[in-house]
Amino acid sequence: MQQNQYDKEPLTAVEAQRLAQEIAFGPIVFQVSRLML
DSSP states (O other): OOOOTTSSOSSOHHHHHHHHHHHHHHHHHHHHHHHHO
């Protein structure tokens, strides 16, 4: 029987939270760095 690829979590909760914060703060970091130029 084929194993379901969704059975195992690829990230821990801490890793997923850190990745979500990087995605959320990406535009803010971009705007701040653009203003510094």
